[in-house]
Amino acid sequence: MSLFRVKTTECRVGVVGLYNAGKTVLLTSLVNHLDNHDGDRFRLGHGKEIQTIRKFEILPPDDGWAAFNYAGFRDALVHNGKWPEKTRDRSQLVCKFERSDWTFSDALLKLYDLPGERLADAAMLGREFGPWSDHILTLIDNDTPYRACCAPFLEAAGAGAVAEADLIRAYKLAQANLILAYKPLVTPSTFLLDTKGSPARGQTATEVVVGRVSGLNADAEFTPLPARLREAQPELAALFARRFEAYRDQIVVPFLHALRSCHALIVLVDVTTLLAAGVGMYDDNRQILRDLFHVLDPGENFAETVGRHLAKVFLPHTLRPGWINRVAFVAPKLDLVHPIDRDRVFGLLKRMVGKLAENRDGLKAEFFNCAAVVSTKPLPGGDADRALVGIPYRSAEGRKIPPGAEQRFTSSPIPDDWPLNWRAGQYVFPEVYPFVPARKDCPPDQINLDRVLDFVMD
Ligand SMILES: Nc1nc2c(ncn2[C@@H]2O[C@H](COP(=O)(O)OP(=O)(O)OP(=O)(O)O)[C@@H](O)[C@H]2O)c(=O)[nH]1
Ligand SMILES: [Mg+2]
Structure with a gap:
């Protein structure tokens, strides 16, 4: 710890979203960027100046928590071109580092991952x-x-x-x-x-x-x-x-209590999957998030805001109380959408969950469209038919196929607003293999993941 870094600021962040929303990929890429930080490719401190991260280390998880398998996921991504396996149980990643824009404190970040299926039980x-x-x-x-x-x-x-x-x-x-x-x-x-x-x-x-x-x-x-x-x-x-x-x-109680004690949530809303799966999944996702917000009750009143600031200054991080006062709503997998449509994804996200945030007193919410592992490139001249290039992951019939050469594919245009009704299969966003550089200290390209972290750690 440097001479001025007299304290540790603990920041607990829960990552939630339906199954297959991209939680585990987001966490793997995030930790990879912290571990091998390059200020040009992962801009912290709200992007004003290039910031650095030093002394990054992974610590053991808290009692009762399995460790998030960062090394395994990263290795599978790089060496076998495999996305992480679906999450089967809750896990936690604890890491510590210094940020150049935090003068007096180093950061202790605790990240929580859980299987998306469990969110449906929130109402219990x-x-x-x-x-x-x-x-x-x-x-x-x-x-x-x-x-x-x-x-x-x-x-x-x-x-x-x-x-x-x-x-x-x-x-x-x-x-x-x-x-x-x-x-x-x-x-x-x-x-x-x-x-x-x-x-x-x-x-x-x-x-x-x-x-x-x-x-x-x-x-x-x-x-x-x-x-x-x-x-x-x-x-x-x-x-x-x-x-x-x-x-x-x-x-239900163990993971919801852990989420409740977080300072911030990253709520993934996979706009591409909701469009691809039809209006039923959209409705259910909204209902599940409504139930979740009802039980987690994010936000704070005036006394809690004052208490939180005082505790930050006067209490050691282990005694600091926690409740959720920030929520980052994130539309992931942005690389599956053609660049000319990416602002529309942001619009759809805001339209779908904006009220959820507005209805909560004292909650700071922001909206992001994001790609944790950019795995496609836009095809030059392919704007009109939304042409992208990537390595296809599934055949047209939905079967998984071995990795091959890059191919051109098209993704559906994103509507300006959610349609009044749509059926499964009406919108298509083909899955691709991850593109992660084999060099272990070179994290994947990302879009807005740095802004998400900046917001939840603020
Ligand atoms: N192209 C692209 N695909 C992504 C990205 N993130 C996730 N995916 C795709 O989404 C799938 C699911 O991602 P996961 O991170 O495993 O999803 P999850 O939310 O952890 O799902 P559960 O563990 O089932 O709750 C991956 O296997 C990829 O196919 C991304 O940044 N870009
Ligand atoms: Mg997962």
């Missing part, structure tokens, strides 16, 4: 079984595609008296229909990604349900229960309530 926090059931059933009732997917369950739950096994079977079929309709609000989320990290697979609902559980394990399954059934079958209601509570305490 702070709710008992009855209110959670009502919340989920109201969502189903008021959404036509949801009602259609959940028809088997609604029918079973509407019968006079129901057997536990029939209800669970019907709910699992309904959840499988949701997965096949690209609707991510699947809860309990262990149906989609079980506690061992194995994801649901299959082409039909009957295939998807094989071996899946709706709860902690096969002996602790539950479903939401309508108020009428909770009254008519109190033993079943009590049994499901016990299983729900065990699930909530083991699966």
